[in-house]
Amino acid sequence: MLTVNSLFTEYVSDKGAIVKAAQDVSFEVPEGKLFTLLGPSGCGKTTTLRSIAGLEKPTAGQIEVAGVAVYSSQKNVFVQPNKRGFGMVFQSYAIWPHMTVFQNASFPLEVGNKNYTAKEIETKVMRTLEAVELAQYRDRDATRLSGGQQQRLALARALVMEPKLLLLDEPLSNLDAKLREKMRFELKKIQREMGITTIYVTHDQSEALALSHEIAVMRDGRIVQRGTPREIYETPNSEFVADFVGSINFVKGTVKDLNAPNSMMVIDTEIGVLQAPLRSGFVVGEQVQVCVRPEDVFLSEEVPQLAHNNHCHGTVFAKIFLGEVLDFQVKVGEKVMMARVHPSQMTPVDHPIHIVLDPKDCIVIKGHA
Ligand SMILES: Nc1ncnc2c1ncn2[C@@H]1O[C@H](COP(=O)(O)OP(=O)(O)OP(=O)(O)O)[C@@H](O)[C@H]1O
Ligand SMILES: [Mg+2]
Incomplete structure (x- = not known):
């Protein structure tokens, strides 16, 4: 038209x-x-x-x-x-x-x-x-x-x-x-x-x-x-674009493998090794960022039982209650991850917590901030 x-x-x-x-x-x-x-x-x-x-x-x-x-x-x-x-x-x-x-x-x-x-x-x-x-x-x-x-x-x-x-x-x-x-x-x-x-x-x-x-x-x-x-x-x-269309976690890393099973790529990041859907145009050794929306960051007090390895553990750093959702900031090493979860998640500040990221929610983009 x-x-x-x-x-x-x-x-x-x-x-x-x-x-x-x-x-x-x-x-x-x-x-x-x-x-x-x-x-x-x-x-x-x-x-x-x-x-x-x-x-x-x-x-x-x-x-x-x-x-x-x-x-x-x-x-x-x-x-x-x-x-x-x-x-x-x-x-x-x-x-x-x-x-x-x-x-x-x-x-x-x-x-x-x-x-x-x-x-x-x-x-x-x-x-x-x-x-x-x-x-x-x-x-x-x-x-x-x-x-x-x-x-x-x-x-x-x-x-x-x-x-x-x-x-x-x-x-x-x-x-x-x-x-x-x-x-x-x-x-x-x-x-x-x-x-x-x-x-x-x-x-x-x-x-x-x-x-x-x-x-x-x-x-x-x-x-x-x-x-x-x-x-x-x-x-x-x-x-x-990632930043402009909503809040997002940027996790710095390096491409480790482009041939992981199920069309995945593997990134060595500041919060551990992560799998993400393969995107074209990347080479091994390249510096990248893994982007994950806060609503795709899952929290668990127990050690998660998973089919993949996209998890790490950290400490609750801060919490903000927003009514229908609760925003957590979780410190993993030096990195602060934002997680938007159901308000029933009660873990207090300073307590240990596990983070789980579904590989399909991890988006790899070029470069470091
Ligand atoms: N009449 C004008 N004379 C000179 N420069 C202009 C004129 N109108 C716009 N500009 C410049 O052109 C650029 C684009 O302006 P534009 O108005 O298209 O932006 P915008 O995306 O609509 O921004 P906003 O969200 O603030 O409305 C800006 O750098 C602006 O300063
Ligand atoms: Mg305008």
Whole structure:
């Protein structure tokens, strides 16, 4: 549906230097899917989105929607933003005051280049307001809505044009944590029900994991990994991605064997010898890190009886009670391992404890921190 190919967008800074904000960005989004650009502040997410919208003019590359170029440096094509037929909601969305909910949502239809009859507008607006569950507030002044309702109204305004593509730049960032989580589910529901192809920009990894069909993680203007939420979370390809999408233990080691049974590789690490699923591109003797999510670190007071050797013992260093889970810090030699376990794990601080890591949960990545 949307294809972005080798997109480069640059700015000139105040001091005249070139800022390479998007570099060689390529991805495709199939019809009806939600694709997320995820990354830290300044990595080029908004730039990429604005380039797709036509609000920035890239220096090179190609952007196609349903096989038709809206931008191509090679063919010298640049379709004006208002001719692209995309819907947008930006971080600093504005609800028009002095207008009702209905008037806010119908505004794009009134000013658009198609001439709709009053009846057509009524039908389209009410259908959209129903989708975002604001139909009952149609005559209310838009400023007299809660933050979450205003957010949904901004979304309705983008949806009412039935855009080919919906572009959302941190649309939930103005909301408090609880409302943000609620809106996340609503947004997902609306996107899935309407089957609208969406590009979503966020720096919040849990939002990206919860909403997306596919995620592209960006760093310094480039996409460094693309995959489903599960792939990004379970098999990050670098320390940067592993760290950015959630807390994780990095265990330093050296590759010892690449031919262990069951397609495993063996790593000699600071907490002992560990087995991990074989990944390509490594050589024996290479310095690596074994990454394990805290929820994949299992604790046991007894000596574990296992079919594998991925275990070691340490001492409970600290514990933090978080309600439904308990975070343990366990010291193994000089290394502190984080474990997220069920609150029924009662082992006191300073007591000995065994750590078990399922080999399949150990991800090997290159290099040392
Ligand atoms: N109009 C501009 N002029 C000059 N430099 C810019 C301009 N807009 C963005 N930049 C720079 O381009 C880079 C990418 O910015 P961008 O806004 O795309 O980041 P972002 O990933 O959206 O970050 P955030 O999460 O903070 O919104 C940054 O280094 C930024 O300072
Ligand atoms: Mg931004």
